[in-house]
Amino acid sequence: MLSVLDIFRIGIGPSSSHTVGPIRIAKRFVDGLARTGVLTDVENIRVELQGSLALTGEGHATPKAVILGLMGLEPETLDPAQADTQMAQVFADKAISLCGQKNIAFDPASDIVFDYDTAPDLHPNGMKMLALDIQSSVITEQVYYSTGGGFIASREQLLTPLKDDIVPGQIKVRYPFGSAAELLELCERENKTIHEIIYANEDGFRPRAQTNDMLDKITQVMMDCIDRGLQTEGILPGGLEVKRRAPGIWQKLMATPTSNEREQLFDWLNVYAMAVNEENAAGGQVVTAPTNGAAGILPSVIRHYCLEGDKKRPQKNVKNLRKFLLTAGGIGLLYKQRASISGAEMGCQGEVGVACSMAAGGLAAVWGGTPLQVASAAEIGMEHNLGLTCDPVGGLVQIPCIERNAIGAVKAANAARLALHAADQMKVSLDQVIETMRQTGLDMSSKYKETSQGGLAVNVVEC
Ligand code: SF4
Numbered sequence: 001m002l003s004v005l006d007i008f009r010i011g012i013g014p015s016s017s018h019t020v021g022p023i024r025i026a027k028r029f030v031d032g033l034a035r036t037g038v039l040t041d042v043e044n045i046r047v048e049l050q051g052s053l054a055l056t057g058e059g060h061a062t063p064k065a066v067i068l069g070l071m072g073l074e075p076e077t078l079d080p081a082q083a084d085t086q087m088a089q090v091f092a093d094k095a096i097s098l099c100g101q102k103n104i105a106f107d108p109a110s111d112i113v114f115d116y117d118t119a120p121d122l123h124p125n126g127m128k129m130l131a132l133d134i135q136s137s138v139i140t141e142q143v144y145y146s147t148g149g150g151f152i153a154s155r156e157q158l159l160t161p162l163k164d165d166i167v168p169g170q171i172k173v174r175y176p177f178g179s180a181a182e183l184l185e186l187c188e189r190e191n192k193t194i195h196e197i198i199y200a201n202e203d204g205f206r207p208r209a210q211t212n213d214m215l216d217k218i219t220q221v222m223m224d225c226i227d228r229g230l231q232t233e234g235i236l237p238g239g240l241e242v243k244r245r246a247p248g249i250w251q252k253l254m255a256t257p258t259s260n261e262r263e264q265l266f267d268w269l270n271v272y273a274m275a276v277n278e279e280n281a282a283g284g285q286v287v288t289a290p291t292n293g294a295a296g297i298l299p300s301v302i303r304h305y306c307l308e309g310d311k312k313r314p315q316k317n318v319k320n321l322r323k324f325l326l327t328a329g330g331i332g333l334l335y336k337q338r339a340s341i342s343g344a345e346m347g348c349q350g351e352v353g354v355a356c357s358m359a360a361g362g363l364a365a366v367w368g369g370t371p372l373q374v375a376s377a378a379e380i381g382m383e384h385n386l387g388l389t390c391d392p393v394g395g396l397v398q399i400p401c402i403e404r405n406a407i408g409a410v411k412a413a414n415a416a417r418l419a420l421h422a423a424d425q426m427k428v429s430l431d432q433v434i435e436t437m438r439q440t441g442l443d444m445s446s447k448y449k450e451t452s453q454g455g456l457a458v459n460v461v462e463c
Contacts, residue, residue, distance in 0.1 A: 001173045002336060003205045004198055004329025008218045009150045009288045011075030012083065013280035014397035016292040017125050017342055017450075018053060018060030019075075021146025026069025028152070029129040029142060030099045036140075039102050043134045045070060047112045050126030052344035053146065054114040055451040059238055059395025061283060063112045070106070072099030075150065080285050122158045123147055124344035124449065148342025148350070149290045173201035180334055180375050180430035187371035194361075194371050195326035202326070212322065219321045221287050222276070222299035223307075223314070228284060229275025236281045238396040244282075245402075246275035254312065268311070269413065270406035272300035277402040290332045290341045293348075293397050294355035296405035298328060301359045301412055306366055320366050328362035331378045334430070339438035343390040344450040346441030352401075352408045353385030353437065359412035364419050377419035379430040381412050386433070387440055389448035391455025400456060 011020040026047070033039040047066050049057045057063065064087045068078060071086065090096050096106040120126025123145035130141040143155040175190070175197045177183040186197050202211045230250040236242045249271040253264065273296035280286045280295050289298040306324050307314035335341055335354045343351045360381030364374045385408075393399040419426075447454025 001171070001176050001201060002333055003202060004326060004333060005202075005205075005211075005214055005218075006151070007149065007288070007290050007329045007332040007336065008325065009075065010218070010221050010285065011150055011288060011292065012078065012080045013061075013283045013286050013292055013295075015060040015062075016150040016288045017146045017148050017344060018057055018062045019065040020150035020288065020292065021125065021148075021152050022053070022062050022065040022127060023069040023073065023075050023078075024150065024152050025127050025129070025144040025146060026066045027072055027074065027099070028069075028144070029131075030070055030072065032142070033131055033140070034099065034101060038131070038139050039098065041133050041139055042098065042102060042131045043104055044132040044136065045096075045098070045104065045106060045111060046130040046132065048115045048118070048128040048130075049113065050115050050118045050128065051120045051124040052450045053125050053127055054116050055453065056392065056395035057114060059392065059452070060397060063108055064283075066112055067096065067108060070096055070098055072101075080283055083283070120145065122155060123153075123342070124446070125342065148340055148345065149288050149336065151336075171204050173204040175201055179338065180378075180434070183330065183334070184371055184375060193327075193365065194330050194374055195323045195365055198326040198330040215322050215325050216318065218287055218325060219302065219316070221285060222289075222302065225279050225284065225286050225295075226272050226275045226299055226303055229277075229279040230271070232279070232282075236278065236396075236398055237283070238281070238394060238398065240394050240396055240398055242281070242396075242398045242402075244278045246271050246278050249274070265413075266410050268304045269300050269409040272303045273297055273405040273409040274402055276300065277397075277405045281396065281398045281402065289328075290336070290354055290358065291343070291351045293343060293401050294351040294405060294408065296402075297352065297355040297359045297408040297412060298324075298362070300405070300409035301363050305363055305413070324362035324366050327365040327374060328358035331358045331361040331430075335434055335437075338431070338434050340441065346437060347388060347444050347449050348390040348404065349382070349385050349388040349437050350441055351390070352404050353382050353388050355405075356385055356408040356412045356415070357381035357433075359409065360415035360419070363413060363416040367416060367420060369416070369420050372425065373419045373422070375430045376422060376426045377416045379426060379428055379433045380415035380418055382430075382433045382437060383428060384411065384415070386437060387444075389444065389455050390450045391448055391457045392450070392452055393456050393460045395452045395457070399460065
């Protein structure tokens, strides 16, 4: 079992697979050089971005991520405001300090290569790292993969059944489950809700108080991100000249908070989701939920339905917040373990679709749904996102991503409502829809899987 805290990672935008993952890969490579005692011999580092990392890496800020990782920074703790300055310094100096331990010449323009010709075989997001000595001979090389949601794996790890790099081999959780059916059986047998089962499992990873602290920190970062997004006006970076829209909608809503209630339900969810994804597009701090591209859906639903107080000064309802995250995280684990949360593997159904499913389940739990209703909500949240393609215009996480999160948040609330109205077992189970997503993702043309070679990416002219 993975921990739900592996699903919710604090990092920077715009992409978990193209930014957060590559930061971790670059740092892990340099840490390995230091650990094996060869760092002192290194005079140059060469990074080859393959597959989707090459095709949309520029728009997804992958070179910046590589630089930050080589410097030894970590997504969870780096300062987004300083990151651009640090990166600019490397470009200007054509030199870098590897994890603060070894200074080498490094020209990002030539030492980070967009390898459009190599199609990585084990996962669409390949990244080859080479360390060279003074004679330009290779000291060591390693291929890694950024497998979605900030998860990374070496080639060796993907060739073993133990996928990904963070599975703690020794941890035994109290209620292991490999499917939604098993999870629901556990709920029935133990007379527990889904979030209680997940809570008990998290106790195998760390003390309960620490889990609570981390869950609370995650919601705080999510809410801070919304607040920044609501206040920050301007044009998003990348050249598409996309204007931030959340502040304008927010100002209108605050000016007329009680008029036209029916439309305003959508407006609140829209504005919160867009605030997060505009921050993400600008490289701000976000939480993967389960990815950066889909980071706005859960915070939006949380903000609108799980906090108390007025919209301007919301107050925490800690119990509901933890219940939401544990339930949603448990659903996210099912997708991660049984399919994939990578847009490069599954298209956008694996990002926004999964986030919608997670949010629907979390909200159904907060609204008092039974475990079966929670699973049904998650199923509905995915069922109506099946086949959703990933075709970001200009390779940027802006169009269609920002609006898509707003739509996903509204859809999640609707899925939760539909599930709560249903008393019986739904015809389609959560396991069936996860497997359908997986098969659909495998069948989907690579044009629609984070390569910007099809869909809106080729039909919308960049100016
Ligand atoms: S289209 Fe969806 S999967 Fe693709 S980058 Fe945007 S949010 Fe991510």
